Amino acid sequence: MREIARDLLESGQVNLVIGYGRGTGILRTTPVFIRKPSDAGQLVYNPLCGNNLVKYLLDQRNKEGRAAVCVKGCDSRAVNRLIQDRQIDREKVYIIGLPCGGILDPDRVEGAVDPGEEIKETVISGEGYDLITAAGKYSFTMAGAGSEKCSTCQNHNPVVYDVMAGDPSDTPDIKDDGFDDVRKIEEMTVEQKSAYWDRQFSRCLRCYACRNSCTACSCRECVFDQVNTGWVSRSSNLSENTAFHLIRAFHVAGRCVDCGECERVCPVGIPLRVLNRKILMDLKDLFNTATPGLTPDGERVLGQFSADDPEEFM
Amino acid sequence: MGNCKCDNPYLPYPATIKEVIDETVDVKSFQMVFDDPEVMESFKQQPGQVAQISIFGVGEATISITSSPTRKGILEFSVKKVGQLTAALHDLGPGSRVGVRGPYGNHFPYEIMKGRDLLFVGGGIGLAPLRSLIDFVLAGENRKEFGKVEIIYGARSVDDLCFKYDILDNWPKYDNTDVYVTIDRADMAWQGHVGFVPSYLEEVKPSPLNKYAITCGPPIMIKFVLQALNKMGFQDGQIITTLEMKMKCGIGKCGRCNIGSKFVCLDGPVFTLSQLKELPPEF
Amino acid sequence: MEKLFISRDSLKKLLDRLARNLNLVAPVKDPEGIIMFGPVADAGQVLLEYQNSTLPPKSFFFPQTERLFKFSYGQEGMALEDMCGSDKRVLFGVHPCDLKSILSLDPVFAGAYKDPYYINKRENSAIIGLACSNPSPGCFCATFGFGPDDGEGSDIMLTPSGKGFDADVLTDKGQEIVASYKDLFEKAGDSPRIAGETRLTVKKLDLTGIKELLDGNFELEYWNQVFEKCLGCGICTYVCPTCHCFDIYDSSKGGCDGERYRSWDSCMFTHFTMMAGGHNPRPSKKERVRNRFMHKLKYHIDRYGLAGCVGCGRCVKSCPVNIDIRRIISDLGEVSRNGQL
Numbered sequence: 001m002r003e004i005a006r007d008l009l010e011s012g013q014v015n016l017v018i019g020y021g022r023g024t025g026i027l028r029t030t031p032v033f034i035r036k037p038s039d040a041g042q043l044v045y046n047p048l049c050g051n052n053l054v055k056y057l058l059d060q061r062n063k064e065g066r067a068a069v070c071v072k073g074c075d076s077r078a079v080n081r082l083i084q085d086r087q088i089d090r091e092k093v094y095i096i097g098l099p100c101g102g103i104l105d106p107d108r109v110e111g112a113v114d115p116g117e118e119i120k121e122t123v124i125s126g127e128g129y130d131l132i133t134a135a136g137k138y139s140f141t142m143a144g145a146g147s148e149k150c151s152t153c154q155n156h157n158p159v160v161y162d163v164m165a166g167d168p169s170d171t172p173d174i175k176d177d178g179f180d181d182v183r184k185i186e187e188m189t190v191e192q193k194s195a196y197w198d199r200q201f202s203r204c205l206r207c208y209a210c211r212n213s214c215t216a217c218s219c220r221e222c223v224f225d226q227v228n229t230g231w232v233s234r235s236s237n238l239s240e241n242t243a244f245h246l247i248r249a250f251h252v253a254g255r256c257v258d259c260g261e262c263e264r265v266c267p268v269g270i271p272l273r274v275l276n277r278k279i280l281m282d283l284k285d286l287f288n289t290a291t292p293g294l295t296p297d298g299e300r301v302l303g304q305f306s307a308d309d310p311e312e313f314m
Numbered sequence: 315m316g317n318c319k320c321d322n323p324y325l326p327y328p329a330t331i332k333e334v335i336d337e338t339v340d341v342k343s344f345q346m347v348f349d350d351p352e353v354m355e356s357f358k359q360q361p362g363q364v365a366q367i368s369i370f371g372v373g374e375a376t377i378s379i380t381s382s383p384t385r386k387g388i389l390e391f392s393v394k395k396v397g398q399l400t401a402a403l404h405d406l407g408p409g410s411r412v413g414v415r416g417p418y419g420n421h422f423p424y425e426i427m428k429g430r431d432l433l434f435v436g437g438g439i440g441l442a443p444l445r446s447l448i449d450f451v452l453a454g455e456n457r458k459e460f461g462k463v464e465i466i467y468g469a470r471s472v473d474d475l476c477f478k479y480d481i482l483d484n485w486p487k488y489d490n491t492d493v494y495v496t497i498d499r500a501d502m503a504w505q506g507h508v509g510f511v512p513s514y515l516e517e518v519k520p521s522p523l524n525k526y527a528i529t530c531g532p533p534i535m536i537k538f539v540l541q542a543l544n545k546m547g548f549q550d551g552q553i554i555t556t557l558e559m560k561m562k563c564g565i566g567k568c569g570r571c572n573i574g575s576k577f578v579c580l581d582g583p584v585f586t587l588s589q590l591k592e593l594p595p596e597f
Numbered sequence: 598m599e600k601l602f603i604s605r606d607s608l609k610k611l612l613d614r615l616a617r618n619l620n621l622v623a624p625v626k627d628p629e630g631i632i633m634f635g636p637v638a639d640a641g642q643v644l645l646e647y648q649n650s651t652l653p654p655k656s657f658f659f660p661q662t663e664r665l666f667k668f669s670y671g672q673e674g675m676a677l678e679d680m681c682g683s684d685k686r687v688l689f690g691v692h693p694c695d696l697k698s699i700l701s702l703d704p705v706f707a708g709a710y711k712d713p714y715y716i717n718k719r720e721n722s723a724i725i726g727l728a729c730s731n732p733s734p735g736c737f738c739a740t741f742g743f744g745p746d747d748g749e750g751s752d753i754m755l756t757p758s759g760k761g762f763d764a765d766v767l768t769d770k771g772q773e774i775v776a777s778y779k780d781l782f783e784k785a786g787d788s789p790r791i792a793g794e795t796r797l798t799v800k801k802l803d804l805t806g807i808k809e810l811l812d813g814n815f816e817l818e819y820w821n822q823v824f825e826k827c828l829g830c831g832i833c834t835y836v837c838p839t840c841h842c843f844d845i846y847d848s849s850k851g852g853c854d855g856e857r858y859r860s861w862d863s864c865m866f867t868h869f870t871m872m873a874g875g876h877n878p879r880p881s882k883k884e885r886v887r888n889r890f891m892h893k894l895k896y897h898i899d900r901y902g903l904a905g906c907v908g909c910g911r912c913v914k915s916c917p918v919n920i921d922i923r924r925i926i927s928d929l930g931e932v933s934r935n936g937q938l
Contacts, residue, residue: 023919025734030919031826051918055828115734203631205652205661207863209830209917225868227846228398234846234860235662265917267832268651269631323710324665324845324857328675349674370668370675370857371849375873397873411675413668533876560872562845562862565710569842570862570869572892573878574815575899580709594815596878 001070001165004096006040008068014094015065018056020049025115026133027106031056045070045165046122047104047129047140050147052261054078054215057088068094070165072103073155077257077293078215080160084293084300085255087218097161099169102142102150104129109145113138149260149273152177159294179281181274197242203268204241210262210272216252223247249275254283254302257293323565326368326413327353332388333408337476338469341439342404343380343392346414357417359383361424361447362556362584365416366564367391367403375399376561376579379417380442382449384456389414392442392476418564419583422447422528422554431461433520435539437511437531438469441476443556443583444530448480452488463488464520468496468511472504494518512538515546522547528554540587550588557583599772600785604761605645607781612640614778615687622657623689624650634688643690646757648733649909653695653838654688655702658718661835662860665714665845669854681713683721687774690727694738694909696750698838699724704901705841723770726751727762728790732799735910737923739801746790759788799908802926806933811895819932823925824886826918831863833889833912833920839897839905842869864888890925 005017021032021042029049032042033056052075060067071079079095082088101124114135121132128141142150154177156169185193208224211217224232224244232247233240256276263273283289289301328349335343348354359365359379368374375397381390395404406412424447432451436444451460465485469475475495486493496507496514507514512535520527527548529539536555543553559571559578571578574594585593603611615621616637623643626632632647634654667678691699699719706715729745732738738745748754752771755762763785766775775782810817834840844862849855862869865885871877879885897905906922913921931938 024913024921024924027734028919028921030921033825056826059825110734199627200629203627203633205831205835207831207835208866209828209832212828212830213917225866227868233848234844234862235848235858236860237662261917265828265830265832267836267915269629321711322666322679322681322713324712324714325677325679328677370670371847371851371855373847374845394874396875400873411670413675413677558872559878560870562843565712566708567705567710567712567841567843568845568859568862569864572888572896574891575896596884 001045001096001098002040002043004163004165005034005043005068006037008094009034009037009040013066014068016060016067017043017070017096018053018067019043019070019096020045020051020053022118023048026113026117026119026131027110027115043070044119045098046119046131047102048106048109048119049098050103050106050264052078052213052215052259054082055213055261057082057093058215058218060092061088066092066094068096070096070098071158071161072098072100073153073157073159073169074100074149074257074259076158076160077155077291078259079293080296080298081255081257081293082215082218083296084298085218085303095158095161095163097158097164099157099164099166100153101129101156101169101171102153103147104140104142104145105147109138109140112140112145147260147264148181149258149263154291155294160296179277181271182278182281185274185278198238200270201241201245202238204236204245204270205268206236206241206244207267209265209267210270211248213261213265214252215257215259215261216255217248223251245270245272245275249279252276253279254300255292256280258291323415324563326366326374326415327357329389329412329414331406331408331410331412334406337392337478338474340395340404341392341476342395343390343477344403344406345381346389346391346412347387348389348414354387357389357414359389359417359446360421361450362420362422362443363417363446364419364564364579364583365389365391365414366418366561367399368413368415369399369402369406370411370413372402373399374413374562375403376418376564378443378446378556378583380445382446382453384450384453392439392445394439416564418579420581422556422584424450427451427526428459429461431523431525432463433525433527434463434465434467435511435515435527435529435531435543436465436467437535438474439476440529440531440535441467441481442530444528445477445480447528448485452485452491457488461490461524463491464494464518465492466494466496466511466515466518468498468509468514470498472497472501510538511535512542515539515542519546522549522552526552526554530556550591551586553587555585555587555590557585559583599766599775601764601766601775601782602758602761602785603755603764603782608645608755608762609640611778611781612637612643612689615689615774616640620684620686621689622654622686634690637689645690645727646730647690648731649692649694649729649736649911651911651915652836653698653909653911654691655695655698655838657686657688657722658699658715659702659706659841659843659861662858663714665857665859667854667856671853679713681717683714683717686718686722687725688722689725691724691751692727692729692909693743693745693747693749694729694736694907695838696724696726696748697738697741697743697904697907698909700750701839701897701901701903701905701907702841704903723752723774724750725771725774726754728754728756730757733910733914735913735923736908737800737802737910738908739799740804740908740926741904741906745799756790758790759786763788763790800923802923803930804926805930807894807926807929808898810929810933811891815891817932819928819938820883820887822938823890823920824881824883827865827882827886827920828918829865829867829882829885830917831861831865832915832917834863834865835861836911836915838907838909838911839893864892886920890922893922894926894929 706712
């Protein structure tokens with residue numbers, strides 16, 4: 001990955017490489033923006049690289065030159081989606097594909113490691129990882145410390161890339177997502193569902209991290225920032241917060257690539273992904289469609305017109 | 315929670331619009347009177363201070379008080395229609411109910427200006443805050459305390475000149491007071507000077523001796539006026555300006571009008587150029 | 598100052614009685630495992646040992662959304678109804694960093710224009726502090742000259758000791774509580790205080806030269822290396838115990854009446870400084886990120902003589918892109934020593 005980045009910058013094929021760098025402590029990595037070949041050594045890749053870096057391509061929309069971005073399988077679907085929406089130009093991005101056997105959840109790893117340490121090496125081991133540090137080896141299984149979203153992963157390798165960094169992951173993709181998380185909530189009674197979501201949404205801070213990290217949120221001006229129009233109030237309370245999340249879920253319907261960033265970034269642990277997955281599940285049931293972004297020219301369920309649409313409701 | 319009788323700085327005083335003057339196509343002056351005569355009596359603003367005007371149900375905005383404290387019984391605000399609150403205000407006429415709280419911020423340091431000449435340089439709606447000081451200096455007995463007054467004012471076109479009654483009629487009539495007016499582009503209906511304010515300033519070439527220069531206008535005009543004044547020999551301490559920042563509370567709590575460690579609402583809006591140069595270049 | 602002791606059993610009784618007689622607010626864990634300060638009905642829910650809550654307790658003085666007043670146009674003109682009153686409350690289990698943060702907020706809401714909403718709640722609240730016996734990996738309170746057992750800012754400070762807690766009664770408000778529940782307190786013994794050891798485990802960063810560097814340099818090449826990854830969300834400001842920015846707006850269903858509110862706002866949002874005419878003095882993420890760290894490490898100190906950061910580690914934990922104020926501090930230290938990173 002470092003070599004690829006160095007070559008790309010040296011040859012002038014790209015003027016920027018967006019990747020992961022060492023974060024503060026073992027639990028974190030941080031997005032880095034590499035512009036000089038000599039800085040390519042800052043790039044790292046390990047099972048704590050959770051961020052979907054594709055979002056940053058939107059910042060490069062109107063800039064000169066071509067940017068390279070490092071993507072995992074789930075992130076790569078967002079590249080396709082943004083190209084389909086004409087938000088980014090395929091010619092202006094260079095995609096460095098990263099194989100992924102699953103991401104570890106920092107909250108589930110936290111107790112087991114000394115947070116001050118640095119990862120020296122990551123070894124894929126059985127159904128998980130060994131993180132090698134100066135102090136020794138920490139072993140984690142995906143079942144015990146993996147990110148929830150990885151248990152239904154359908155793309156352990158990127159669906160679109162210009163170059164792969166390393167051998168593709170041989171972790172089997174999940175072909176038939178049972179949407180167990182969605183069904184668990186669907187099984188609740190109306191009262192239980194209401195109580196459940198009220199508890200979640202009443203914690204919401206309206207910090208908009210879910211929106212700002214979301215690759216489907218590409219509007220120049222978000223409806224929730226148009227406070228003067230009266231569509232939405234600045235007040236943070238259960239009713240406004242509920243409206244915010246439901247409107248957002250519908251705004252990204254058919255465009256959400258199920259990368260799970262919204263849920264990862266939420267500081268108060270709102271299970272946002274299951275909201276989007278409910279819509280994704282219904283889209284799959286109703287239209288027999290693939291997860292958005294799975295293919296470069298994929299259909300856009302809510303974004304295309306077909307003359308032989310049965311229009312049964314008319 | 316209940317009704318509390320404490321002194322609450324967030325509560326506006328109910329006021330009523332008495333008169334509306336159309337200054338230009340997008341600037342109107344609003345004369346307001348507090349509904350409670352005691353509040354009217356005790357509201358003591360200084361030239362250059364600002365107030366928060368409320369239209370209940372729409373919101374609040376910080377507006378400079380354009381009337382001089384020497385004018386009793388009324389407050390006047392000249393407002394350009396730029397945002398939501400100002401647009402709503404422009405829809406109001408005499409008799410409409412509003413809220414006013416203040417006065418906030420510091421004021422033009424007229425105490426140190428006494429005995430000196432004054433040069434005012436304004437552009438567009440930027441004359442509004444200066445007008446509170448000009449009228450204060452020219453009013454009655456105050457006039458004797460100050461030396462020569464020069465006013466250089468410009469706008470994009472004849473139609474964009476604010477306070478035409480003052481700049482063309484009232485102010486030139488005062489002793490030892492010169493008013494220079496310019497518009498940016500030539501116009502058949504205009505016999506006067508044509509050109510931008512900073513270059514007109516250099517043409518008029520007022521002497522920096524024993525003088526304070528007070529300026530307000532669009533950011534680009536201020537930038538070039540400050541350069542021109544420096545070039546003509548004005549020292550930074552002789553140059554005074556008044557800043558605009560987005561404000562909400564007006565009382566140093568809500569945190570958005572800071573320039574460095576200073577809050578424009580408490581420590582400004584009036585700054586000398588030497589004070590400004592101490593602050594981060596964010597204005 | 599009176600030094601007392603309260604056993605774990607007696608503390609449970611105290612909390613039960615406080616919950617019954619006054620409004621008790623304490624750290625609790627919700628079913629999703631999120632730790633928050635919230636109203637408590639019985640002592641069983643209260644956490645006596647916890648790592649910092651996701652949100653600081655500042656919202657009990659400065660709620661995220663607060664009604665300022667009601668307005669109505671009537672026959673006799675405009676009527677305003679002030680909503681700045683407050684009920685009596687006991688805030689239990691506040692860690693030293695959060696105590697310090699309240700002291701950092703006090704002067705913001707005091708001053709020439711006193712903020713009655715904050716001040717009324719502050720005056721009507723008693724605070725029982727709790728020494729922090731298990732600081733989280735992101736904690737760095739020692740940087741700011743105090744430790745996990747400092748009681749400043751509390752009315753009664755509890756520190757684990759033997760089979761209960763030493764209770765230092767620090768103010769008249771604290772004395773009042775003790776007087777009302779005398780039977781539950783005993784004279785302090787000589788068991789060593791457990792929090793003494795945790796003091797040693799908390800990180801202390803070197804602040805040398807940083808304030809001076811920022812005093813002299815608004816433009817620093819360093820900021821170019823920080824801002825680009827910022828997503829522009831409000832997490833760092835909303836989980837921060839010392840951030841105090843807010844917006845004011847009206848809510849009205851049309852007609853003759855409505856309400857004026859204030860809600861937390863964030864200097865990380867694009868609209869924060871956008872003026873009605875469209876000019877924005879902090880137009881990009883760079884200016885906004887710089888403003889936040891300048892505020893924490895310089896402006897708050899300039900204005901109030903108090904640190905704008907208390908080392909609680911909440912933004913460290915919650916920032917989705919790992920913009921870590923501890924790294925900013927160590928990087929700025931490096932810049933001040935070497936002129937660059």
